[in-house]
Structures are given as C-alpha cells and as structure tokens.
Amino acid sequence: MLQKRKPLVDFHALRTQDPMKGMGFGRYINALAATRALATKLCFYWYSRTARFLFLLCFFIVLMANATRICPAQSTPSANGLLAAPSPHTPSQPAYSLPPQKLAKAIALNRIRIALDIAGSLWGLAFLWILLTLRWAARLAAWTERLLPRRWMQGLAYFAVFLVLTAVADLPLEIIGHSSSLHYGISVQGWASWLGDLAKSLGLSLLIATPVLLLFNWIVRCSPRRYWLWAWLVSLPLIVLSVLAEPLLEPVFNHYEPLAKNHYVLVARLEQIVARTGTHIAPDRMYLMKASEKSNGLNAYVTGIGATKRFVLWDTATDRLPDDEVLFIFGHESGHYVLNHIPKGLIAAAAGSFFLLWGCALVAGWLARRFGARWGLCEMNSGQNPLGENHIVNDAKAGKTQLGAPSIASFAMGGNHEANRGEAGTTPLASRPGFLVLLLTLSVATFLLQPVTNAFSRHIEHEADIYGQEAIHGLVADPQRTAVAAFNHLGEAWLEDPNPSPFIEFWSYSHPSVQHRAEFAMHYNPWANGGHGRFFDR
Numbered sequence: 045m046l047q048k049r050k051p052l053v054d055f056h057a058l059r060t061q062d063p064m065k066g067m068g069f070g071r072y073i074n075a076l077a078a079t080r081a082l083a084t085k086l087c088f089y090w091y092s093r094t095a096r097f098l099f100l101l102c103f104f105i106v107l108m109a110n111a112t113r114i115c116p117a118q119s120t121p122s123a124n125g126l127l128a129a130p131s132p133h134t135p136s137q138p139a140y141s142l143p144p145q146k147l148a149k150a151i152a153l154n155r156i157r158i159a160l161d162i163a164g165s166l167w168g169l170a171f172l173w174i175l176l177t178l179r180w181a182a183r184l185a186a187w188t189e190r191l192l193p194r195r196w197m198q199g200l201a202y203f204a205v206f207l208v209l210t211a212v213a214d215l216p217l218e219i220i221g222h223s224s225s226l227h228y229g230i231s232v233q234g235w236a237s238w239l240g241d242l243a244k245s246l247g248l249s250l251l252i253a254t255p256v257l258l259l260f261n262w263i264v265r266c267s268p269r270r271y272w273l274w275a276w277l278v279s280l281p282l283i284v285l286s287v288l289a290e291p292l293l294e295p296v297f298n299h300y301e302p303l304a305k306n307h308y309v310l311v312a313r314l315e316q317i318v319a320r321t322g323t324h325i326a327p328d329r330m331y332l333m334k335a336s337e338k339s340n341g342l343n344a345y346v347t348g349i350g351a352t353k354r355f356v357l358w359d360t361a362t363d364r365l366p367d368d369e370v371l372f373i374f375g376h377e378s379g380h381y382v383l384n385h386i387p388k389g390l391i392a393a394a395a396g397s398f399f400l401l402w403g404c405a406l407v408a409g410w411l412a413r414r415f416g417a418r419w420g421l422c423e424m425n426s427g428q429n430p431l432g433e434n435h436i437v438n439d440a441k442a443g444k445t446q447l448g449a450p451s452i453a454s455f456a457m458g459g460n461h462e463a464n465r466g467e468a469g470t471t472p473l474a475s476r477p478g479f480l481v482l483l484l485t486l487s488v489a490t491f492l493l494q495p496v497t498n499a500f501s502r503h504i505e506h507e508a509d510i511y512g513q514e515a516i517h518g519l520v521a522d523p524q525r526t527a528v529a530a531f532n533h534l535g536e537a538w539l540e541d542p543n544p545s546p547f548i549e550f551w552s553y554s555h556p557s558v559q560h561r562a563e564f565a566m567h568y569n570p571w572a573n574g575g576h577g578r579f580f581d582r
Contacts (some may be wrong), residue, residue: 120449140559151329158548163217172480183481184206195259261474271405284499296336304330306332309367310362311330312372325378343358344373346381349386355374372530376509385507498553502554505556506564509561524568531561
C-alpha cells in the first residue's frame with residue numbers, strides 16, 4: 045500500500061522496498077583504450093537518430109515535469125458520486141500538507157527522484173546499446189567460447205558476466221540514490237550494510253536469472269521463427285513461481301518476526317478486519333519487519349499466494365501510527381486479496397507479455413538484420429571471431445565441431461527463414477550477443493509502456509483504498525479522518541511532494557499521489573444520507 049513506485053522485477057525491491065532505489069544502469073570502463081573507443085563511438089552516435097531521440101525524450105520529460113510542477117493536485121471524485129456532508133478539513137485546507145521546512149526538502153528530494161528515474165531508465169537502454177555497438181557483447185561471447193568447452197557452460201558464464209557488468213554499471217546511480225536517502229533522513233542504513241544487500245541481490249541474480257536467461261536464449265536457438273510464443277508459454281509458470289517465492293527470499297534482506305509476539309492487542313483488532321473481509325489471514329500469517337534497522341519510512345504490504353500468503357507491517361508503522369490507522373492499512377491490503385488483484389495482475393501480465401514478446405520479436409529481428417554485421421552477430425553465427433579470427437564452437441560431448449546452432453529444430457518449426465538468418469543458417473538473434481538485441485527491444489518497450497502498466501496499478505490501488513476505508517467503517521470513530529491521517533503520516537515519512545508533476549505521476553507512479561489519495565479519503569463517505577459502500581452495505 046505505502047510504496048509509491050514498484051520496480052521494475054528486481055531483487056533490489058526485497059532489500060527495503062524504498063522508493064529511492066536507483067532504477068537504471070551506470071557505466072564501468074576498465075582501460076584507457078576502451079575509454080577512448082567509447083568516446084569516439086559516442087560522438088558518432090550523438091548525431092545518429094537514436095541518440096537524438098533519447099536526448100529529445102529525456103528533454104521532453106524534464107520539460108513536462110517542470111512545466112506542470114506549478115499545477116496543484118486535483119481531488120479525485122468519489123467512486124459512486126457520494127460526498128461527505130461534513131469534512132474533517134476546511135474546504136481551503138489541502139488534505140495533505142507539510143510544514144515549510146519539510147516541504148522544501150520534499151520538493152528537492154522529488155527532483156532528485158525524478159532525475160534518477162529518468163537517468164536510470166535512459167542509461168539502461170544506452171548501456172545495452174553500447175555493449176552491442178562497440179562489439180563488447182560479441183567479444184564477451186568469443187572469450188567464453190574459447191575459455192569453456194561445453195556450450196551450456198559458455199552460456200552460463202556469458203550471462204553471469206553480463207549480470208555482473210550491469211550491476212557494476214548500475215552502481216553510480218545506486219550510490220547517488222542511497223546518499224540522497226541518507227541525506228534527507230529517509231534511510232538510516234550504513235554503507236557496509238547497504239553494500240552487503242547489493243551483494244546479496246547480485247548473488248540471487250546470478251543464481252536465478254543466469255539459468256533463466258540461458259533457457260530463453262536456448263529457446264531462440266531452437267525455434268528461430270516462433271521463439272516468442274514458446275518464451276511466452278515458459279514465462280507464465282515463472283511469473284507465478286516468482287510470486288510464490290518472493291516471501292521466501294525476503295528474509296535474506298530483512299528480519300521478520302510474528303506480529304503477535306509484541307503486538308497481540310493489535311493482532312486482535314486486525315482479526316476484526318479479517319472476520320469482516322473474509323480474507324482468512326491467520327495471526328501466524330501476520331509478520332513484523334524490522335525496517336527501522338534500515339529506514340525511517342512507513343510501509344505495509346501483502347505478498348505471496350496460497351500457502352505463502354502473508355501480511356507484513358513495518359515496525360516503523362507500529363511504533364508511529366495509531367492502531368486505527370494500522371487497521372485502515374490492513375483493510376487496504378486485505379482489499380488486494382478480496383478483490384483478486386493478484387490474479388488480475390497475473391492475467392494482465394500474461395496478456396500483455398504475449399503482445400509485448402510478439403512485437404519485440406519483430407523489432408529485434410529488424411535490428412539484427414540492419415545492424416547484425418556491424419555488431420558482430422553474423423560473425424558469431426558464421427563461426428568467425430569478432431576479433432577477426434576463425435572461430436569454431438566445440439561440442440565436447442558429441443566429439444565434433446559445429447558452426448552455430450543445429451538447423452533441425454528450426455526446420456521443424458517453420459522451414460526456411462533465410463531472411464532472418466546469419467551465414468551459418470541460424471537467426472542472428474540466436475547468438476548470445478543477438479539475444480541482447482532482444483533484451484534491448486524489451487527494455488525500450490517496457491520503458492515506453494510504463495504509463496499503461498502504472499495506470500493499471502494505480503487503478504487497483506485506488507480500489508484498495510476504497511475497500512480499506514469501507515472495511516473500517518463502524519470499527520473506528522471516523523474512517524475519513526483516519527484514512528487522511530494515515531496518508532499524511534505516509535507522505536511525511538517519505539517526504540512526498542504534496543504537488544507532484546501530473547506528467548511524472550502519469551508516467552512513473554504505480555500508486556496515486558499521496559495528495560490524490562488523501563483528497564479522495566477526505567470526501568469519501570458513501571453512507572451519508574442513508575447510502576451504502578461499493579463493497580460493504582454497512
């Protein structure tokens with residue numbers, strides 16, 4: 045409930061679920077020669093259409109963010125058109141506000157967050173582009189093939205090194221984000237602990253993401269024409285598995301204990317919400333996370349499905365929020381289960397990924413044909429080393445040599461595809477550098493589709509807000525005032541700007557802004573004049 049931006053799939057989200065996380069890739073250059081080569085290439089690409097597009101897109105986003113900065117947040121209309129007769133606030137008083145000193149900090153911190161989001165997203169695309177255009181991706185593939193005898197070993201090594209490079213590349217923006225969070229008092233996590241969490245994230249990525257990338261790369265090799273369909277089918281159980289496994293991975297980064305251990309009175313009140321909503325979250329499924337070891341922020345969330353379903357409340361919330369506001373938070377989180385938001389999210393992700401993979405496969409194929417020779421993709425398929433040497437892949441198990449991938453599987457899956465193939469008869473995307481082309485197109489598409497996915501997320505979060513406020517009706521003295529107070533505590537804890545840019549909210553917010561949520565809660569009283577709620581009759 046309390047987290048505004050939900051990252052793009054990522055083990056970093058398990059560390060503290062801090063909205064200040066950096067989201068992009070940085071650069072890392074090991075040698076002077078590589079630096080000079082990079083500078084030369086960047087000067088060339090600055091005048092290319094791709095670089096100009098990225099620059100103009102970045103400039104447009106910044107311009108819109110500042111142009112709309114002065115626009116005040118507008119209140120959200122009631123879900124069923126009913127407004128409260130009396131309001132807990134006067135009409136001229138905003139539902140969410142900060143003292144002048146904290147307001148100045150919130151505005152400054154919001155600008156840093158926007159800059160990190162934009163720089164991180166655009167640099168993530170640029171980093172993949174650089175790996176391809178400078179042929180570092182092709183050289184890495186040639187090095188792993190010289191180093192290791194078996195193809196699956198080469199693939200694991202290739203993608204492991206790729207993940208390490210992207211993690212190191214991401215480090216500068218991560219450092220800036222954590223430094224800003226420390227400076228403004230959001231985070232209290234020391235650098236040693238923070239670096240330790242980064243190392244854990246990288247370790248989990250190597251353990252889980254490396255074989256997954258190898259699997260999808262193998263699918264592309266086996267089915268050059270319909271790999272996007274097979275990849276989509278394979279991704280469906282992986283998506284469900286990730287939801288199931290998330291609660292099992294969270295203790296790697298944070299300490300948990302049963303909520304009833306030191307808050308049994310609160311648990312008894314939460315069971316009133318359980319009885320009213322029918323969520324069947326037993327007390328032994330309610331946990332307290334020791335977030336105060338790392339953060340001053342407030343948060344609560346539901347995670348897992350089936351046997352791994354649980355409710356997690358940060359200890360900062362139990363220490364600083366009244367029980368009535370915790371009940372509202374729990375009601376909100378219960379709404380996600382009762383309204384089937386997790387299954388709906390999985391269905392939406394499955395449907396969206398089908399068209400996403402199909403479209404990206406077309407674009408990636410065009411990019412591979414257009415730039416394959418320049419990026420060294422054709423050389424990898426033809427057995428030629430991108431450094432100019434003859435290169436033959438060893439198949440130690442079969443005791444023979446081969447050029448690229450076998451053509452039997454691709455023949456069985458659709459016959460001749462010469463328009464998409466390299467010199468050895470395999471699609472350029474089947475090579476490991478070629479697979480990065482597919483990752484690049486997926487990254488671009490994901491970035492451009494952020495407004496769509498975030499609009500869906502904001503919709504279900506708004507529904508959960510309504511559900512939470514209705515769930516506490518009759519259990520607290522004033523549901524409106526309780527919800528507004530909870531949102532104010534949330535915004536103050538995270539230093540959320542009371543008047544964020546509408547464009548930035550539209551583009552990158554996975555939750556409605558705190559101002560919008562508080563405004564809606566202040567006016568929402570469906571029981572006025574004998575009415576009833578959307579989800580509860582009483």
